[in-house]
Amino acid sequence: KAGVTQTPRYLIKTRGQQVTLSCSPISGHRSVSWYQQTPGQGLQFLFEYFSETQRNKGNFPGRFSGRQFSNSRSEMNVSTLELGDSALYLCASSSGTQPYNEQFFGPGTRLTVL
């Protein structure tokens, strides 16, 4: 079974631009979660989508948004990029049917904002 895939793996953008990241979950998984990881803040939860609906949301500004498609693939968008948005963005998939379902992570997208 193929794992979680994320594209692109690396991105370099400048302040003020916007960016879209993509995540394809494990086949059959309906939940996709997004995390931001930085050395200073660790792993911070952005949002979770389940069956095309945002089910949970972390404490990030509205510049961070996401969506999920009918095939469970998810995209995350960041508008008006700031230097502080430079981070490793990780997505995780799970079946999402129970709170104790195991989480599987993708390799991440490294975003650098100049």
Add this chain to the structure above:
Amino acid sequence: KQEVTQIPAALSVPEGENLVLNCSFTDSAIYNLQWFRQDPGKGLTSLLLIQSSQREQTSGRLNASLDKSSGRSTLYIAASQPGDSATYLCAGTSGGSYIPTFGRGTSLIVHP
């Protein structure tokens, strides 16, 4: 609200040692506790998942235990190898949430 703490933050040991990594959580009504490994700049690899009804799980040289009453989980690594060098994170899910709460991780270096 679940809080997860990992001690120590960093650990350096010689090859061959048996180690214990600690993970503490505040909400004992935990659904599961998952241990991950992360290599620098990479994603998280799931190592072991312990459900609330279980006491421990084993995979090769790794053994993870869960004690809900004391709010602790430990990851035991037997006969450590340089390839075990990585950051180890634990995450607990509780309180009706589908979102796990992560610790800050323990950075492990195993030197030859």
